[in-house]
Amino acid sequence: MKKETTSGKIKNFIITVTLSGLMLFGLQCYCGTNSLKFAQVSDVHYYTGANNTTYKMVAESPKLLDDAIEQINSVPDVSFVMFTGDLIDKPFEKELSAFLPHTEKLKYPWYFAFGNHDTMFGGYLTPRVYMDMVNKYNKNYKFEKSFYAFTPQKGYRVIVLDSIIRDRLTSEGRLGKEQLAWLDNELANSKKDTVLIFMHVPVLEPFNSPNHRLEDADKVEEIINKYKNPIAIFQGHYHSAKITQKGNVLYVSCPALVSYPNAFRMITVTNYRTKTVFNIENKETNLKNVQKLAKLLVFGSSIYTGTEKDQNNTITIKK
Numbered sequence: 365m366k367k368e369t370t371s372g373k374i375k376n377f378i379i380t381v382t383l384s385g386l387m388l389f390g391l392q393c394y395c396g397t398n399s400l401k402f403a404q405v406s407d408v409h410y411y412t413g414a415n416n417t418t419y420k421m422v423a424e425s426p427k428l429l430d431d432a433i434e435q436i437n438s439v440p441d442v443s444f445v446m447f448t449g450d451l452i453d454k455p456f457e458k459e460l461s462a463f464l465p466h467t468e469k470l471k472y473p474w475y476f477a478f479g480n481h482d483t484m485f486g487g488y489l490t491p492r493v494y495m496d497m498v499n500k501y502n503k504n505y506k507f508e509k510s511f512y513a514f515t516p517q518k519g520y521r522v523i524v525l526d527s528i529i530r531d532r533l534t535s536e537g538r539l540g541k542e543q544l545a546w547l548d549n550e551l552a553n554s555k556k557d558t559v560l561i562f563m564h565v566p567v568l569e570p571f572n573s574p575n576h577r578l579e580d581a582d583k584v585e586e587i588i589n590k591y592k593n594p595i596a597i598f599q600g601h602y603h604s605a606k607i608t609q610k611g612n613v614l615y616v617s618c619p620a621l622v623s624y625p626n627a628f629r630m631i632t633v634t635n636y637r638t639k640t641v642f643n644i645e646n647k648e649t650n651l652k653n654v655q656k657l658a659k660l661l662v663f664g665s666s667i668y669t670g671t672e673k674d675q676n677n678t679i680t681i682k683k
């Protein structure tokens with residue numbers, strides 16, 4: 365048997381190290397190195413009354429909420445749950461006091477963005493009172509303002525906006541100068557991150573509804589379009605499923621839990637070296653009798669369900 369020379373050993377060592385490096389590079393390129401999983405639940409419209417109103421199954425809202433929580437708890441490794449507004453149907457302390465004990469069943473941290481049904485003009489349930497009540501049940505929620513940001517894990521930045529108008533009765537939304545400047549600053553400091561923005565009133569409407577629009581949506585888009593890192597905006601308010609990509613920005617409108625199709629979202633985001641992949645799933649209620657009745661109460665159910673691509677989709681944004 366021929367004995368291996370010293371130079372041969374060195375050559376084999378170099379080849380082995382090179383191949384190992386190439387394999388590691390390949391894994392970094394094609395395998396998910398940093399994934400984040402979360403749930404988006406919107407428009408619960410929790411109500412303690414016994415009757416449904418218009419197209420909302422508010423009388424069934426406690427059962428629908430518990431069903432969503434049970435489904436979310438069955439999913440492993442969820443980083444957090446985000447409620448994108450209208451946690452309650454009427455801005456009364458007794459409604460929020462009835463809603464909050466249900467959240468204790470969640471085994472994952474939860475956060476929320478304000479909806480127009482949560483606080484409104486002339487109501488006792490101000491943002492401060494609302495946030496103080498939430499904090500008694502949710503020790504993760506320690507923010508001083510109704511808009512806030514946090515880092516769930518390295519490579520991701522979560523921004524939660526307050527799009528509610530409180531100086532008049534309206535279903536329209538607005539961020540205003542202070543919040544727009546704050547948003548711009550947050551994005552400027554998060555250029556290397558995948559940014560996840562949560563709000564109630566949408567920047568990009570899933571369908572046309574002049575009485576529900578964000579008044580300064582153009583200014584929000586102007587700020588967001590300055591930045592080229594992956595940005596996803598998760599919206600509620602319209603009770604409709606819609607997914608739209610505009611360059612490096614992804615707009616995701618969530619269906620309502622309280623009205624047809626009585627669904628929520630499960631989202632997995634994976635950061636790769638050269639891209640970010642969003643896997644968006646639509647999760648319907650297991651309460652099929654409630655869902656069937658809810659469908660009878662809406663006009664044009666496809667407006668709310670969207671297309672199949674609006675319900676379940678995988679979107680890739682290049683870095």
